[in-house]
Amino acid sequence: xxxxxxxxxxxxxxxxxxxxxxxxxxxxxxxxxxxxxxxxxxxxxxxxxxxxxxxxxxxxxxxxxxxxxxxxxxxxxxxxxxxxxxxxxxxxxxxxxxxxxxxxxxxxxxxxxxxxxxxxxxxxxxxxxxxxxxxxxxxxxxxxxxxxxxxxxxxxxxxxxxxxxxxxxxxxxxxxxxxxxxxxxxxxxxxxxxxxxxxxxxxxxxxxxxxxxxxxxxxxxxxxxxxxxxxxxxxxxxxxxxxxxxxxxxxxxxxxxxxxxxxxxxxxxxxxxxxxxxxxxxxxxxxxxxxxxxxxxxxxxxxxxxxxxxxxxxxxxxxxxxxxxxxxxxxxxxxxxxxxxxxxxxxxxxxxxxxxxxxxxxxxxxxxxxxxxxxxxxxxxxxxxxxxxxxxxxxxxxxxxxxxxxxxxxxxxxxxxxxxxxxxxxxxxxxxxxxxxxxxxxxxxxxx
Numbered sequence: 001x002x003x004x005x006x007x008x009x010x011x012x013x014x015x016x017x018x019x020x021x022x023x024x025x026x027x028x029x030x031x032x033x034x035x036x037x038x039x040x041x042x043x044x045x046x047x048x049x050x051x052x053x054x055x056x057x058x059x060x061x062x063x064x065x066x067x068x069x070x071x072x073x074x075x076x077x078x079x080x081x082x083x084x085x086x087x088x089x090x091x092x093x094x095x096x097x098x099x100x101x102x103x104x105x106x107x108x109x110x111x112x113x114x115x116x117x118x119x120x121x122x123x124x125x126x127x128x129x130x131x132x133x134x135x136x137x138x139x140x141x142x143x144x145x146x147x148x149x150x151x152x153x154x155x156x157x158x159x160x161x162x163x164x165x166x167x168x169x170x171x172x173x174x175x176x177x178x179x180x181x182x183x184x185x186x187x188x189x190x191x192x193x194x195x196x197x198x199x200x201x202x203x204x205x206x207x208x209x210x211x212x213x214x215x216x217x218x219x220x221x222x223x224x225x226x227x228x229x230x231x232x233x234x235x236x237x238x239x240x241x242x243x244x245x246x247x248x249x250x251x252x253x254x255x256x257x258x259x260x261x262x263x264x265x266x267x268x269x270x271x272x273x274x275x276x277x278x279x280x281x282x283x284x285x286x287x288x289x290x291x292x293x294x295x296x297x298x299x300x301x302x303x304x305x306x307x308x309x310x311x312x313x314x315x316x317x318x319x320x321x322x323x324x325x326x327x328x329x330x331x332x333x334x335x336x337x338x339x340x341x342x343x344x345x346x347x348x349x350x351x352x353x354x355x356x357x358x359x360x361x362x363x364x365x366x367x368x369x370x371x372x373x374x375x376x377x378x379x380x381x382x383x384x385x386x387x388x389x390x391x392x393x394x395x396x397x398x399x400x401x402x403x404x405x406x407x408x409x410x411x412x413x414x415x416x417x418x419x420x421x422x423x424x425x426x427x428x429x430x431x432x433x434x435x436x437x438x439x440x441x442x443x444x445x446x447x448x
Contacts, residue, residue: 040064073340074103075326080335097152098159098176100125101237104144108132112320113235113294116201117184123176125163127235127294132171133162155180188214191230193434194222197426199232200247203239203298208246215250215281228286228433231302232426234316238297241325241344245271248305250281251312255347257305260325262342267325269342280311287312288429291357292365296320303357304346314359315429323353361432366424367416 069076099118111129114121139147164171185204189197196218248257252273259270289312306312325342421427
């Protein structure tokens with residue numbers, strides 16, 4: 001598989017000559033590194049000579065590469081074969097399998113979020129779930145790629161996941177039917193009061209253009225006039241940086257959308273509005289952006305840009321906190337490094353790394369019966385082992401609403417269900433737009 005373009009930023013091998021080479025050759029690369037490579041080669045020789053069983057060279061080289069990248073941060077990785085294919089198809093918006101974004105947490109597979117409309121979501125898998133067994137077989141301690149490979153299979157086949165979930169006393173089983181998944185990156189619906197609801201599930205190719213088209217469709221359905229727009233970015237794990245910029249550009253007349261700053265000059269890039277759409281396509285219509293702990297990377301770029309420019313009211317829960325940019329660096333035709341090359345910053349200069357985007361109004365998901373217990377084990381970037389540390393001190397405190405100021409915040413899941421409210425955050429955001437002629441947000445500024 002050929003990778004194009006040569007380098008790609010994502011708002012997410014054929015063996016490399018590390019081992020059997022002469023120290024003199026290493027010195028040509030970096031004289032200071034030569035002793036360390038000599039040490040690596042010495043370890044390699046002793047393993048080959050003394051290990052209890054013969055060891056394949058490719059296995060040792062791959063282990064050395066994986067170890068180097070794992071020492072950097074959780075998002076840098078060596079990709080080849082099916083792993084590289086998965087990343088390419090993710091950016092293109094096509095998925096095969098269960099439709100889960102997962103990570104490794106202390107040797108256990110943890111769900112970052114199920115993709116909307118995926119088999120996993122339909123089966124009831126939730127963000128924060130631990131997957132402990134597959135078809136009754138323990139997967140604790142496996143490498144993440146190995147565990148993911150076991151979850152794959154032909155479309156139409158079933159797999160039984162054993163799940164541990166905060167708020168539940170015992171693990172339970174969920175059966176998921178695998179499928180070839182054509183996820184819709186963008187969906188829309190006209191809500192009562194001529195409020196447009198646009199849900200962005202991922203930042204794959206052409207998302208900015210897709211959102212613009214959905215706005216036009218909603219406007220036609222509303223008879224030419226939208227009264228408000230709700231942009232739902234919950235459980236959106238991110239994707240293409242370029243598409244995050246394109247989506248933000250839809251609603252901004254001018255100014256910076258995001259900047260990325262790295263160790264080398266070429267990674268210092270500033271993205272400004274008016275590069276694509278030249279003006280606010282909804283002409284000042286009030287906007288609410290809805291986020292939660294599963295909103296990461298590209299989602300945080302959009303929320304941060306619209307918040308800093310006071311163009312939208314951000315509601316929901318503090319986002320995931322992935323404020324780094326990964327670049328795909330090809331090694332061969334079918335292998336590449338996905339490596340962290342920069343941090344990104346919102347227009348006011350905030351880095352969301354670790355801390356995430358703090359909503360203007362925190363709205364808990366009261367319709368989730370497990371909400372209180374799940375909140376204690378909420379999973380974000382700062383929980384990943386080896387994550388990049390923010391460059392400033394973080395305040396863990398989150399803006400909270402006085403429950404006495406709004407009686408709706410005292411409702412129980414049972415009371416909400418009786419009223420037909422299954423998604424309290426969505427309900428609250430829509431009601432806010434229906435009751436307001438304008439959306440007022442706090443002034444932009446460096447809120448680190």
